[in-house]
Amino acid sequence: MTFPATLSGRGPKYLQIADQLRAEIQSGELSPGSRLPAETDLAGRFHVSPPTVRQALAVLRSEWLIESRHGVGTFVRENRKRQRRSRNRYGRARTDKRLLNDALEHRIVFAGRGPVPPHIAEAMGVEPGSEVVIRRRHLHDKATGQLREIGASYVPLSHAAGTYLEDATVVPKALFLCVEELSGKIYHRAQDTTVIRAAERDEPGLFNLAGGEAILHLVHTARAADDEVLEISESIWPADEVVFIDEYDIPKHGENPTSRSEI
Amino acid sequence: MTFPATLSGRGPKYLQIADQLRAEIQSGELSPGSRLPAETDLAGRFHVSPPTVRQALAVLRSEWLIESRHGVGTFVRENRKRQRRSRNRYGRARTDKRLLNDALEHRIVFAGRGPVPPHIAEAMGVEPGSEVVIRRRHLHDKATGQLREIGASYVPLSHAAGTYLEDATVVPKALFLCVEELSGKIYHRAQDTTVIRAAERDEPGLFNLAGGEAILHLVHTARAADDEVLEISESIWPADEVVFIDEYDIPKHGENPTSRSEI
């Protein structure tokens, strides 16, 4: 029998049940994608009331181990293939002339003028609500159609107003190369700010999350040599789908570091 | 009256209650650190049963907005002061000869030989369980005493065996300078791997978390010019306490990028 009907008696029942099920998941007895027994079945096997089972499942849900589909069942979460991102997006793009991940489909969901949101205005050094050119994108997994990333780019009117950046067509090359062309200025220095926060508003629905899940939110500010902001872009992922891998040279003794440390 | 007794009737009651309370928190009516009314009080005011109130509070807890203390009450979470980390820890350390954050107290909780854990062995390219010199550290907030970061460094025996790195005394300068001295090799290139995962094992207790919270886990691998691993270190934070701020130069056209992109 897969699920012992006995609880050892140490600690709360719902935690013991969660421990049992977690062990079965991690041992592979319950494999990714497989369905758990119905809540009423689990209640019977563990000799507890249904709400207690639900409490145990809530624990596993908060650990990102299972997900429930209303009217269908509760399933062991698939190990979603993790994306790999570098914080330095310019290195290869400058030579490859492309920035896009081949496994993702790039959909521009909005392009045009709009008010700059507060957290971007701050980084841009302008009044919140000022008009800028905004390009919003959704990146979908080509295989499954699942939304994997939400992004937006904000370019000052001075460089983007009236240009093709206001058209919702996919830019044929990396956005920063377009901005360099249009502005006549060169991207010189960047700042990336990364935070992890709880999912809010429509994000759980968009990403098909249980709710209350962690979101990774990156704001990227690119400046010209004279410190003028050329572009701010932000990217939003379900935090558990992302791995950052960064490789970089370590400054030698006496060498001027290319990154200012913020520690 | 702070808490209206009426629910608009749209959607589940527990979500409406959560929305009400969230609005009060975000408007500042319920300020950080202040106590919410007791669950039974809330049940009375909203005319629902106590379990329904608990469900609403569970939502806010998963959004990291409140925390409950058994026997005391439920409180609006303080905005914990966020740490700022740069991926490039070497820039300033090479000139300042220090790596430590002044607001944090560095406690070495273990130093000596031990088996290398699996996720480190992989990055190090050795058998899991091989012996290495391990230095484990806890970083506490000097003001509050709260644990803010767990870290560990792993140095191959070939460079650290029998040296002062096996003593649990705080190293007077940055660890990498010690390893450079002891090994006679220079840190040349680094890789940082960052993931966000659910808290596991004893982490909720150590960090005083509600459970199921997001953890940020960074593994840093430093290599010499000949690709030999000189040191691997890992850092673990409650994800909501960390902001990464990275500044870096953007490679010019035709310039060899210092970071290899992983996109």
Add this chain to the structure above:
DNA sequence: TAGTGGTCTAGACCACCGC
């Protein structure tokens, strides 16, 4: 229609904390 998970009730008793 049958079976699933989602919402909600009205209690009970326990464990913890501060006074």
Add this chain to the structure above:
DNA sequence: CGGTGGTCTAGACCACTAG
């Protein structure tokens, strides 16, 4: 001690999905 949140029960009814 009184008040708090934590655990648990034994139901009821609804909403969703699949066949």
